[in-house]
Amino acid sequence: MEQSFDGRSVVIAALVGSPNYNLKEANSDEDWKYLVSPSFDDLYDGTYYTQSHNSPERDFTVHDIRRFCQLLGKGNPYFLEILFSIKVYATPRYHDLLEQLIEKREKLASMNRPGLYRACIGHSKEKIKNLRKGTATTKDAVAQKGYDTKEALHAYRLLDLLERYYHYEWDFGRAIWYPEEERGPLLALKSGAIDNKEIDCYLQEKVRRLQSLERYYNNELVQIKTKKWLEEKIRLAVLLNFLH
Structure with a gap:
């Protein structure tokens, strides 16, 4: 698993797409999403890093983990899928974060x-x-x-x-x-x-x-308590990156 992109540490990597729906065919390629911690400049400038790569064998996109938090809060199905991926990994310092997110994934899915x-x-x-x-x-x-x-x-x-x-x-x-x-x-x-x-x-x-x-x-209101829990976990993950 890649450890960083342009100096930004990988927090979580997840296989996305057809394998997670049991719709994968023999000729299906692999699609991955990487969530990275922001750099100091990203925080200072208020920007969100993103990158994409396409090839016949493997496609991937890279996103700032703060954007992941925002899109999860909006009910984005493509980012919710990360928590239900059949292959999802975290770099060692973020193992606890990933475990907590997966443990709470159904609540996060119904958050909005x-x-x-x-x-x-x-x-x-x-x-x-x-x-x-x-x-x-x-x-x-x-x-x-x-x-x-x-x-x-x-x-x-x-x-x-x-x-x-x-x-x-x-x-x-x-x-x-x-x-x-x-x-x-x-x-x-x-x-x-x-x-x-x-x-x-x-x-x-x-x-x-x-x-x-x-x-x-x-009929279901946005679950503010769950949303705040998520925001705090991501905030701590970003802080952890600067403490190492």
């Missing part, structure tokens, strides 16, 4: 349910809007199927997460993981099983169905 709902809906709509743009790695799928099948899967999975989280009585770990018998429809979606003429309606219908769940998410 209204925010989680808005984030999943917002990210999904953005992906639906960009279905036919494609990227360097998905342009072949767009040419062959007429749309970005990977983006379609991501959009559907985020919407499905909201539905599953509610039906599994707010068990986030269970909601993101697909048992073998439930993987088929999502992998079929990724393979382009739904026709180009039907995919937009298929996803928009999923969005419409979820509107009936919005009130259940919004």
Whole structure:
């Protein structure tokens, strides 16, 4: 595991993406997120370090751990996933922090349910809007199927997460993981099983169905006590970096 990026110490590293949903296929690459402690200049200037790297074998992004704290507080599903990763590590001085975060991960997942709902809906709509743009790695799928099948899967999975989280009585770990018998429809979606003429309606219908769940998410107030606990833990982690 990398120890630092541009002089910023790694706090936590986590595998993200399809392995955490049990949707990994043989040709899937690995995606990692690294959370780093800010430098003195970052703190003084009020800036947040970020970096990304893409290659055929491995992609990763790097984020200031203070940003992780902020986005967790907003219910961002991509950063919540870090706490439920099948591979998550901390550098030695931060082992206690990681253990405490994992122990409290279900409370952290439910800390801002209204925010989680808005984030999943917002990210999904953005992906639906960009279905036919494609990227360097998905342009072949767009040419062959007429749309970005990977983006379609991501959009559907985020919407499905909201539905599953509610039906599994707010068990986030269970909601993101697909048992073998439930993987088929999502992998079929990724393979382009739904026709180009039907995919937009298929996803928009999923969005419409979820509107009936919005009130259940919004009924839960942001858990201020949990949010303050998280902020204090991250504050201490940043301080620890400057004491070593």
